[in-house]
Amino acid sequence: MHQPALVTVAVLLFSLTTVYGGNVLVFPLDGSHWVNMKVLIEELHSRGHSITVIRPTTNWYIKEKSPHYSCITIPVSGGGFVEEVFSLFVTRQLQIQREGGGFWSRISLELELVKLFYELHKDLVVMMTMIFEDAELMQSLRDAYYDLVLTDPAIGGGVFLAHRIGLPLVFNVRWTVQGDGHFAIAPSPLSYVPLPGALLTDKMTFQERVINVLFYLFTRFQIAYVIDSNYIPFVHRYFGPDVHYMSLFQAADIWLMRNDFTFEFPRPTMPNVVYMGGFQCKPSKPLPQDMEDFVQKSGDHGVIMMSLGTLVGQLPEDIAEDIAAAFAKLPQRVIWRHTGKRPTSVGNNTLLVDWLPQNDLLGHPKTRAFVAHGGTNGVQEAIYHGVPIVGLPLVFDQHDNLNRMRSKGVAKIVDIATVDRDIFLEAVKAVLYEPSYRENMQRLSRLHRDQPMKPLDRAMFWIEFVMRNKGAAHLRTESYKMSWFTYHSVDVVAMLLAIVLLIMLVIILAVRFLWRKVFCRRKVKHE
Amino acid sequence: MHQPALVTVAVLLFSLTTVYGGNVLVFPLDGSHWVNMKVLIEELHSRGHSITVIRPTTNWYIKEKSPHYSCITIPVSGGGFVEEVFSLFVTRQLQIQREGGGFWSRISLELELVKLFYELHKDLVVMMTMIFEDAELMQSLRDAYYDLVLTDPAIGGGVFLAHRIGLPLVFNVRWTVQGDGHFAIAPSPLSYVPLPGALLTDKMTFQERVINVLFYLFTRFQIAYVIDSNYIPFVHRYFGPDVHYMSLFQAADIWLMRNDFTFEFPRPTMPNVVYMGGFQCKPSKPLPQDMEDFVQKSGDHGVIMMSLGTLVGQLPEDIAEDIAAAFAKLPQRVIWRHTGKRPTSVGNNTLLVDWLPQNDLLGHPKTRAFVAHGGTNGVQEAIYHGVPIVGLPLVFDQHDNLNRMRSKGVAKIVDIATVDRDIFLEAVKAVLYEPSYRENMQRLSRLHRDQPMKPLDRAMFWIEFVMRNKGAAHLRTESYKMSWFTYHSVDVVAMLLAIVLLIMLVIILAVRFLWRKVFCRRKVKHE
Structure with a gap:
């Protein structure tokens, strides 16, 4: 009979933890993305939460020693986002652009980007495999009783980790493996939601709408190339053959979007998207x-x-x-x-x-x-x-x-x-x-x-909300679990159309049958 | 050269007005909807704004004398929402329900409701025509320099008035002429967004999804019957033959939704939808x-x-x-x-x-x-x-x-x-x-x-936001101006499909041509 008491004590301690300071596991992306993540980490730290950051040995910006977080360093290279690779890439991009503008130049730029991302995700899978295969590390992550995983879903590491350990998931997001974060979660009618890279607005001519749809198709190709080839084998290995990697992404509790509508064009959104655009901004201090x-x-x-x-x-x-x-x-x-x-x-x-x-x-x-x-x-x-x-x-x-x-x-x-x-x-x-x-x-x-709350405070509120409530299930649709033809009611519409056609067919046959009967009788009479 | 100075003074006075207390024109709906609107009016009043309410002479709940607002009374009957009509309707509804449940009973109930709404909107058009034809009243409304129109868009009165005078528009909304307010503004995939009245959830079987689509079709019929027949002639008369009444509705700046996601199932939403579900709730006081x-x-x-x-x-x-x-x-x-x-x-x-x-x-x-x-x-x-x-x-x-x-x-x-x-x-x-x-x-x-702000405070913030910024254009998509086939990219997809088919056709013809050439030559050779 001692077990329940122990459990109660554990639960009590656990609630005390979330009241007095949560325990956050951060899986960041290096480069300028880290600059953003650091703002959140420092604010979380100042609010009394303790933060653990997962980083590869070979990295760019993410320092191992910090007063704001502790580190778990994985002995791998940091993928495409280390300084040398990035420098090379930027030089190449400038070269392509200077050689001439136009549609093909833009496509060529996009293809270069796709290649970079491919490498990035390939390296990530290596890193994640190393983590998942390290039984001791995984056990220590489980034993740490984190409240949530905070991650930048431009790469999938944090997503995989959260699902593997069974933790709520908060995104610090602008870009995901599906392009702009919105496209991965909210309906995005291509008639007024411009694809990133298409350089369009929310008011498009017919020609521009055609370009937007073409860019959408390009994005699908990009997902297939960059993500499917890298992630599918990994997901099947660690999450089972029926699991689609996209459903792991889309199950995130809160999407802290580095965006707002002074920046973004108005577009559909979802209840668990929290806009924190400009969260890093603050009043200016005197100059030197x-x-x-x-x-x-x-x-x-x-x-x-x-x-x-x-x-x-x-x-x-x-x-x-x-x-x-x-x-x-x-x-x-x-x-x-x-x-x-x-x-x-x-x-x-x-x-x-x-x-x-x-x-x-x-x-x-x-x-x-x-x-x-x-x-x-x-x-x-x-x-x-x-x-x-x-x-x-x-x-x-x-x-x-x-x-x-x-x-x-x-x-x-x-x-x-x-x-x-x-x-x-x-x-x-x-x-x-x-x-x-x-x-x-x-x-x-x-x-x-002119907002009711400062963007950074809003971000903090929702991170702490996820700590308090162990997720945000009531704000998150599970429609991502549906297949595309179910989601778009293709099956229902097809069935209803079939019924309508069937009824029309029966009516036509009946009318023809009756018509012939009458017509033939007359014919007989005439004869 | 005195004109600009005068304009400046006018602008200055105008800004002072919005700082020290706005001027709000309210077009309410009677019955329980008024109970909600009154909560907003009283809070606006307590914040120093002055409120004018438009009401029909024959009404139910909306009193002419109030410390919180002044009234403009229009000498007409208040439509379907006067007490006697409502009592009769409720009695009839109870009768139908007691006679037996099931699908047809529900359809029958819905049809009764449609009839009630038809009468309501018919009476509204009479009232609005009276207002619009009263040049003196219209001039006085223009001269009052209201900051915005606050209305319950279950009826269209406030919408028409705001557009006629040229004022920003704020909705206190749960139901609109299109059913649940969301359906009028946000994408609503029928696979996981249940229609009101269908009594379904966000997780549906195939059969339930069929029912949901049928309810959607029923709603379309309801709109055609209740709205089109009443509003189209009115809108064409006062706003021009090219104006679609729906675009007047959908142009509202802010939708204060009497709902949140402890009540509603998670679903797509829009940036100018503000959830204020439970805004009328307050801590309990001691009992008698x-x-x-x-x-x-x-x-x-x-x-x-x-x-x-x-x-x-x-x-x-x-x-x-x-x-x-x-x-x-x-x-x-x-x-x-x-x-x-x-x-x-x-x-x-x-x-x-x-x-x-x-x-x-x-x-x-x-x-x-x-x-x-x-x-x-x-x-x-x-x-x-x-x-x-x-x-x-x-x-x-x-x-x-x-x-x-x-x-x-x-x-x-x-x-x-x-x-x-x-x-x-x-x-x-x-x-x-x-x-x-x-x-x-x-x-x-x-x-x-567990929200960052009390729902009523949030509602007030956004009403005052509209006062300060003369609307909320940056939060509002203008996609409602598109036709349905443009919105859903039907034209673009059709064109792209046509091109693909054309290319395929050309290839097939070319292959056939070459094949025949080769084949015929051989034949010739053989002969």
């Missing part, structure tokens, strides 16, 4: 004194800031020269994060720096425009602070992000394939001197801030 | 002393409360007798809101009252079960206080509401067609003594309360 002095000297003209993100230093030299020459012609002052060779045409008004306090500069009242590559984080910080954008998109989702901003009238895009000093100068001048860019961005900023 | 004494004497057995809502006093006498006799057999005490003839079989444990403080009784720690008709308000209060339900559904959405509660394991339903004292007693005993009912309801209650 020398930078503040430089900024103040800009007078009424104000300052332009340029940064292509922390990942890209490889801007081709001739473009850097053109940009520097264009900046030199402006009355504004320019602060430019530039790590390559110093262009010869840099003007007196331009300060080249290795690093800049991006958030503090964006929030500075003298900042007039942001020359950016269009990474999600930078775009969301620009929205938060209301600074219009001159976009120079390079890789990944940057074209797509900037296209959204252009369609909202808050950004001007220059194409790396065609840009020269005149084109660049024109674009910067437009954003500086046509008032609509700044006005639209200020309006977007007001809308973004 | 005599009632408290009665309750306390129940000891550990606790209390059962019964109320069929404020609208139904017409419970047939024999059923009332059976219920009273069943109650008499229980050790619990019973508080029963009963306005008809006192049943002879009332036991000593039962207190009949004309009125009861429903919220305070539901929140009382001694309350063990709630015998209810299943109106949305009562069900949501039961969820809020965690009290399991014995359901006796009569009309409207009550069957549907209770069916949802049954599927969540928090309610037992008795059918008015077959109920007798034994069946009723069994149902009450089950809810009292099978722990799952109470446990499930307590869990549902915890989930309902």
Whole structure:
């Protein structure tokens, strides 16, 4: 009779854990995705939760020592997202783009991306197999009584782990193995929901809708190539032959979407999608004194800031020269994060720096425009602070992000394939001197801030909700368990149509039968 | 040059208005819908907004004098929702149900409802025509500079008015002219989104999915009969021949949905849908002393409360007798809101009252079960206080509401067609003594309360959001402007299929041509 008492004590201890601080297992993705995940981890830590991060030995950004989390390091390489692979990829992307624009160039870029993702997922499966086969590690993960797995579902590691251990699952998500996270969970009518990469808006012409459907088909191919080939054998091995890997993804409890509707076009969503776009944004702090002095000297003209993100230093030299020459012609002052060779045409008004306090500069009242590559984080910080954008998109989702901003009238895009000093100068001048860019961005900023709760607080609420309630089953449809023809009622419609046709057939036969009877009798009479 | 200054002053005054208190035009629906609307109006009033309510002379609940709002009274009858019409309707509904259950009885009930709605919308069009033709009234409405129209879109009055004056539009909604509000705005796959009235859940067998599709077709007929016939001529007259009335509805800025996912099954939604289910719920206050004494004497057995809502006093006498006799057999005490003839079989444990403080009784720690008709308000209060339900559904959405509660394991339903004292007693005993009912309801209650914001505060935030931002365009898709074949990409798919078929045809013809050429040559050679 001692067992139940023990269980009660265990349950009590367990509830105490979730009240006084949860226990979170994080399976992150390296690179810029980690920058986002770290924001959540640090906030969770500050709220008294303890965090364990799973990382490969060969990694890029994810440090082993941190005051905010402890690590479980798996002795494998980190896949496509290590620095060298990434550098090579970016260089190759720039090369393709500079060789010429157009449809085929875009397809070619997409194919390069698919190849990168293929490698990434292949390496992941190696890592996951190593984890699953390590009985001791798996037992220690089970014994740690985590409350949930927090993961970035651009790769499947966290999903597999959560299901294997039997834990609730929270996504920190923008991209999944199915492209934009929404496509994996919410109905997405292709008539007004543009596919990522298609560079369309929510208002499309017939031709654009055709392109959107073609991009959708391309995504299906991408899933088949990248995911099916890598994940199917793995899932069948560890979860059984009847399990479809997609249903493991779609069973996540909460999707914390790094997005909101100042960024995204309005579209269908689901009850367990929580929008936390801009969760990393915060009010600006004062600048370092020398930078503040430089900024103040800009007078009424104000300052332009340029940064292509922390990942890209490889801007081709001739473009850097053109940009520097264009900046030199402006009355504004320019602060430019530039790590390559110093262009010869840099003007007196331009300060080249290795690093800049991006958030503090964006929030500075003298900042007039942001020359950016269009990474999600930078775009969301620009929205938060209301600074219009001159976009120079390079890789990944940057074209797509900037296209959204252009369609909202808050950004001007220059194409790396065609840009020269005149084109660049024109674009910067437009954003500086046509008032609509700044006005639209200020309006977007007001809308973004006009929410009942700060995005980061909302994210925390729902992570802790999952801890308190051991999931969020009541917000999650299980429709993903249906086959596609059941989901779309194809079987029902087919049956109803068959019945209607059958009834029509019977009526036609009956009428013909009666008709003949009457007609034949008459014939007989006539004879 | 004075004009711009004047405009500035006007704009300034206008912004001051929205800061210090908005100006809201309310177009309500009478009956229980008004009970909900009043909650919003009183809260808006307490926040310093001024409210104007449009009402017909002949009405039911909407009083002309109120400290919370002023009235514009239109000299017409209030349509189907006046008390006499409603009483007749309820009596007729009970009669049909008692004559026997089954599919045809349900269809018959639905048809009665359709007739009632037809009359309601017909009367509304008369009222709206009167308003639109009254140039002086229309001018005064324009001159009042309302910030928005708040309306219950179960009828179209507020929608028409908002578009006519050019004002943002906020819905306080559960039902629309298209049935459940979701069906008018969000994708609703029929494979897991049950139609109201079909009494299904989100997990359906093939047969149930067939029923669901049939109910959908029935809804389409209902729309055609009730709405098209009444609204189309009106819309064409006042908004132009190209305007479809549905696009007026679907253009609403914010949909405050009287629902949440402790009540509703998980399903797709839209960014401008705000869930405020349970917004009318509040902590219980102490009971009147005599009632408290009665309750306390129940000891550990606790209390059962019964109320069929404020609208139904017409419970047939024999059923009332059976219920009273069943109650008499229980050790619990019973508080029963009963306005008809006192049943002879009332036991000593039962207190009949004309009125009861429903919220305070539901929140009382001694309350063990709630015998209810299943109106949305009562069900949501039961969820809020965690009290399991014995359901006796009569009309409207009550069957549907209770069916949802049954599927969540928090309610037992008795059918008015077959109920007798034994069946009723069994149902009450089950809810009292099978722990799952109470446990499930307590869990549902915890989930309902575990939200980042109180539902009423959330509703207020979004109403004031619309005031501040003159709408919520960034949350609202304009996909409703597309035709159905564009929306579902039928044209694109047809074109792509045609191209594929054409290519196949060309290939087949080419192969055949070549084949014949080769074959014929050989033939020639052979000869």
